[in-house]
Amino acid sequence: MPGITHYLTVSALLFFLGLAGFISRKNMFMIFLSVELMLNGINLSFVAFSRFFQALDGHVFAFFVIAIAAAEAGISLAMIILLYKNRQTIDVDRFNIMKG
Amino acid sequence: MKPIMETTIYFIIFASIAVLGGFSTITRRHPLSAALSLVVTLIALAGLYALLAADFLFVIQILVYAGAIMALMIFVIMLLNLKQSEMPPEEQIEKRVLVTLALLAPLFFLVQTAIVRQFGDAAFQPVAEGFGSIKPVGMLLYQTYFLPFEIISILLLVALVGVVALAKRRA
Amino acid sequence: MFTTIADLHQTTPISSQSSLLLSLIVLLPILGALILGSMALWSQPREQGLSEKMLGALGTLTPALSALLALYLFAQQLGQPGLQWTANLGTWIKVSLFELSFGFMMDPLSGLMTVMITCIGTLIHLFSISYMHGDRGFARYFACLNLFLGAMLLLILSDNIVGLFVGWEGVGVCSFLLIGFWFSDAQKAGAGTKAFVANRVGDFGFLLGILFLFLETSHFDFAGLQAGLAETPESRLAVIAFLLLIGALGKSAQIPLHVWLPDAMAGPTPVSALIHAATMVTAGVYMIARLHFIYSQTPSISLLIVLIGALTALMAASIALVQNDIKKVLAYSTVSQLGYMFMAVGAGAYVAGIFHVFTHAFFKAALFLGAGAIIHALHHEQDLMKMGGLRKKLPITHLSMLISCLAIAGIPPFAGFFSKDEILWSLWNEGLYLFWGMGLLTAGLTAFYMFRLYFLAFGSSYRGQAEISAEPLLMKLPLLVLGAGAVLSGFLGLPAVLGLPNWMEHWLSQVFGAHHVAGNMGLALMLMGVSVLVASAGILVALKKYARLQSAPAAATGPLANMLHQKYGFDLLYDAVLVRPLRRMGTLGWQIVERLMIDGAITFGLWAYKVAALMLRQLQTGSIRAYGHYLLLGLTALAYLYFTLHLPGVFRP
Numbered sequence: 026m027p028g029i030t031h032y033l034t035v036s037a038l039l040f041f042l043g044l045a046g047f048i049s050r051k052n053m054f055m056i057f058l059s060v061e062l063m064l065n066g067i068n069l070s071f072v073a074f075s076r077f078f079q080a081l082d083g084h085v086f087a088f089f090v091i092a093i094a095a096a097e098a099g100i101s102l103a104m105i106i107l108l109y110k111n112r113q114t115i116d117v118d119r120f121n122i123m124k125g
Numbered sequence: 126m127k128p129i130m131e132t133t134i135y136f137i138i139f140a141s142i143a144v145l146g147g148f149s150t151i152t153r154r155h156p157l158s159a160a161l162s163l164v165v166t167l168i169a170l171a172g173l174y175a176l177l178a179a180d181f182l183f184v185i186q187i188l189v190y191a192g193a194i195m196a197l198m199i200f201v202i203m204l205l206n207l208k209q210s211e212m213p214p215e216e217q218i219e220k221r222v223l224v225t226l227a228l229l230a231p232l233f234f235l236v237q238t239a240i241v242r243q244f245g246d247a248a249f250q251p252v253a254e255g256f257g258s259i260k261p262v263g264m265l266l267y268q269t270y271f272l273p274f275e276i277i278s279i280l281l282l283v284a285l286v287g288v289v290a291l292a293k294r295r296a
Numbered sequence: 297m298f299t300t301i302a303d304l305h306q307t308t309p310i311s312s313q314s315s316l317l318l319s320l321i322v323l324l325p326i327l328g329a330l331i332l333g334s335m336a337l338w339s340q341p342r343e344q345g346l347s348e349k350m351l352g353a354l355g356t357l358t359p360a361l362s363a364l365l366a367l368y369l370f371a372q373q374l375g376q377p378g379l380q381w382t383a384n385l386g387t388w389i390k391v392s393l394f395e396l397s398f399g400f401m402m403d404p405l406s407g408l409m410t411v412m413i414t415c416i417g418t419l420i421h422l423f424s425i426s427y428m429h430g431d432r433g434f435a436r437y438f439a440c441l442n443l444f445l446g447a448m449l450l451l452i453l454s455d456n457i458v459g460l461f462v463g464w465e466g467v468g469v470c471s472f473l474l475i476g477f478w479f480s481d482a483q484k485a486g487a488g489t490k491a492f493v494a495n496r497v498g499d500f501g502f503l504l505g506i507l508f509l510f511l512e513t514s515h516f517d518f519a520g521l522q523a524g525l526a527e528t529p530e531s532r533l534a535v536i537a538f539l540l541l542i543g544a545l546g547k548s549a550q551i552p553l554h555v556w557l558p559d560a561m562a563g564p565t566p567v568s569a570l571i572h573a574a575t576m577v578t579a580g581v582y583m584i585a586r587l588h589f590i591y592s593q594t595p596s597i598s599l600l601i602v603l604i605g606a607l608t609a610l611m612a613a614s615i616a617l618v619q620n621d622i623k624k625v626l627a628y629s630t631v632s633q634l635g636y637m638f639m640a641v642g643a644g645a646y647v648a649g650i651f652h653v654f655t656h657a658f659f660k661a662a663l664f665l666g667a668g669a670i671i672h673a674l675h676h677e678q679d680l681m682k683m684g685g686l687r688k689k690l691p692i693t694h695l696s697m698l699i700s701c702l703a704i705a706g707i708p709p710f711a712g713f714f715s716k717d718e719i720l721w722s723l724w725n726e727g728l729y730l731f732w733g734m735g736l737l738t739a740g741l742t743a744f745y746m747f748r749l750y751f752l753a754f755g756s757s758y759r760g761q762a763e764i765s766a767e768p769l770l771m772k773l774p775l776l777v778l779g780a781g782a783v784l785s786g787f788l789g790l791p792a793v794l795g796l797p798n799w800m801e802h803w804l805s806q807v808f809g810a811h812h813v814a815g816n817m818g819l820a821l822m823l824m825g826v827s828v829l830v831a832s833a834g835i836l837v838a839l840k841k842y843a844r845l846q847s848a849p850a851a852a853t854g855p856l857a858n859m860l861h862q863k864y865g866f867d868l869l870y871d872a873v874l875v876r877p878l879r880r881m882g883t884l885g886w887q888i889v890e891r892l893m894i895d896g897a898i899t900f901g902l903w904a905y906k907v908a909a910l911m912l913r914q915l916q917t918g919s920i921r922a923y924g925h926y927l928l929l930g931l932t933a934l935a936y937l938y939f940t941l942h943l944p945g946v947f948r949p
Contacts, residue, residue, distance in 0.1 A: 026129045026132060028244070030246065031136065033244070034240065035143060039144065039147050039166070041226070041232070041233045042226075046151030049224075051215055055151065055153075058151075059150075062147050062163065065170055069174075072173075076252070076257075079250065079252055082265065084265075088181075088266065089273065089274075091185060094190070095193070096283075099197070099288045100288060102197065104291060105205075106201065106204070106205065107294065114213070115212075116214075119213075
């Protein structure tokens with residue numbers, strides 16, 4: 026019978042996979058997908074905690090995370106399209122005009 | 126087979142699929158493959174939600190996340206239709222990702238230790254009938270969390286307006 | 297030698313009567329100042345100012361109304377001896393047991409002063425309309441002048457010493473504003489500052505005096521003070537009297553705080569007439585007379601007042617001998633006459649002092665307005681050496697100034713003769729023969745320098761180049777009225793010792809108590825004869841020396857003349873002892889505290905920020921992945937902190 030420890034371990038694994046993708050990939054789409062992966066890792070721990078403490082608040086948080094992920098998806102995809110139109114590339118290392 | 130065994134097997138299956146899907150997501154060269162891997166992970170996560178008696182989230186995860194959001198994602202990737210030459214030059218992706226994971230491992234073990242120390246082998250207690258179904262979640266959402274819920278709806282509206290504004294901009 | 301409280305007991309029973317008209321006397325000019333002030337603010341940025349006719353009429357209206365009200369109330373007082381008007385506008389300060397109200401009180405003394413101030417003030421407002429014609433600050437001028445009048449009336453009419461102090465400070469502020477009226481001229485603005493600072497020195501003592509008074513009696517109103525001080529020992533009274541005297545010295549320009557008044561002539565001439573001759577500078581004398589119940593109990597301080605007054609009178613008169621600026625002569629003459637008044641109040645002859653305040657206001661205002669008319673006619677020429685022969689061109693001015701010169705010189709039957717002789721007679725009568733001698737000498741000097749001024753301006757023939765314009769009607773009118781005052785006001789105080797009716801004595805005895813001067817009629821006549829002789833001698837010397845002057849005489853030389861030109865070195869002394877050390881301290885503070893410490897700290901901070909920014913901006917690569925790494929670093933640090941703080945066992949093996 027899997028306990029909360031196991032669920033949280035899976036959650037942490039997914040989160041760290043997302044983190045590794047976020048810092049090691051150059052493709053903008055990949056970075057975006059890594060972030061989605063991290064969000065889902067956290068969502069799993071919310072649901073697990075909710076089940077463990079027998080309180081539904083974690084479900085509500087997970088629900089909010091999904092809503093925010095949707096908003097984020099919309100905005101970042103629009104930005105990727107715009108950036109690609111302007112620069113014909115989706116390599117994040119090519120975008121460094123914010124260099125101080 | 127006893128139901129306990131069943132749960133364990135389902136957990137092992139879903140967890141493995143989720144983690145492998147996650148790994149696959151971050152190591153694909155083409156974003157389309159990565160997105161499809163992520164869909165697999167999301168569906169496996171939905172299975173884990175079901176094991177955790179989160180009926181409502183199970184449905185939402187499949188319909189909204191794996192369905193709508195990922196469909197949008199894949200749609201955009203196909204819309205740009207990037208050729209191999211237009212991709213950022215990335216060599217030996219698997220190796221790079223593995224090295225990064227190795228570097229992150231200490232942090233992961235830190236977290237892992239904390240989790241074990243905190244919860245040990247604490248087991249889930251049985252829950253009441255209807256836990257995590259749409260009614261109690263909805264009650265909570267529209268009573269205790271009414272204001273955050275409304276704010277989230279405004280956030281979505283703002284995102285919508287932002288997307289339109291971005292799309293209308295001509296270079 | 298000095299009268300006691302018992303002697304000062306009221307001869308006529310006081311009957312108080314409340315009337316809000318009394319507060320209107322004070323409030324009307326202040327209201328006018330508010331209206332004119334907002335008009336001045338409105339017209340300041342605009343090319344075309346408001347109509348001068350309208351502003352002038354409005355500015356003169358409020359003093360005129362005040363004057364009518366004052367005359368009305370004073371007339372009722374005349375008809376009903378012992379009548380005292382009061383008005384209470386409510387509570388001002390209330391702290392536990394102590395309560396202070398906006399109270400006004402008009403007794404025979406303040407009634408007389410109020411009538412004098414409002415009437416002369418109105419005339420000077422009228423004169424100003426012509427004098428200030430075409431000035432950019434026309435509205436501002438009338439606002440300040442109105443405000444001054446309000447403050448002065450508050451000073452006179454307040455029934456408590458705190459209200460008097462507010463008026464005292466108010467006239468100081470207005471004096472500052474009006475001396476520096478043409479503030480774009482640094483020298484004139486500096487004169488305003490000098491007056492203000494010298495007055496502040498005096499006010500410091502005055503304020504301390506007020507606080508000591510409160511400590512002693514727990515009262516601020518004059519009635520309460522008088523009752524509360526009956527038991528106070530003389531030593532403590534003397535401290536209070538001395539502190540209050542410091543304030544009076546500053547306001548009335550007595551040694552050693554007299555230095556501001558001659559410089560105050562930088563302001564417009566009608567201002568000099570109103571503030572620096574007729575009204576404000578007499579506030580010190582008024583204050584001492586108002587608090588006579590203190591000063592009559594402190595003979596040592598009173599003697600000090602006589603001494604200061606005598607020295608000031610003589611010193612200022614001697615400086616006036618060599619001044620060539622027409623306004624400077626009048627300024628030193630004012631200081632000298634104020635010295636007379638101080639001698640009088642110091643000798644306990646409060647009636648004589650106030651009488652001289654009263655007559656002096658008329659002839660000195662006339663002299664200043666006359667000087668203003670001359671300056672106006674000669675297009676801002678103030679040098680006596682460039683005048684001469686103005687008798688024909690400015691007949692009314694000439695007439696008024698001749699009368700006033702005779703009055704100030706002390707020739708009977710003009711006003712100055714009676715008041716000055718009253719003072720000299722009091723000094724003699726109190727046995728202060730030395731000071732009587734100094735007063736007599738001053739009288740001779742006064743007669744000489746005033747007629748030097750008169751002959752240089754009006755005698756002989758014109759020595760200047762500037763074209764002479766005629767005197768406008770609005771100037772003639774006040775000159776005539778004030779000239780008439782210079783003739784007639786003396787008859788209010790005919791010498792009682794000769795058996796003549798002294799109305800002033802009789803009237804003010806309601807305040808100061810009966811103060812019968814029993815004296816030898818023959819001796820009094822002889823003393824009068826001597827003073828008239830001395831004055832005539834002064835006039836004759838001036839006549840001989842200046843009446844037929846064709847060209848400007850060479851300036852007098854020699855050590856004495858040098859000393860007079862240096863004004864006895866007061867300005868040099870103050871400059872060396874006070875101004876320059878202070879300025880050096882200021883420079884030091886500027887260099888060390890301001891430049892080195894404050895600016896240095898800021899500059900160092902700026903430099904540190906620059907260095908830090910130079911290093912930190914290396915981190916801003918612009919690459920998102922680099923930022924991801926930073927995030928990770930921060931996350932690791934936070935995780936470490938969290939785990940060590942909240943899960944202490946985590947890192948144990």
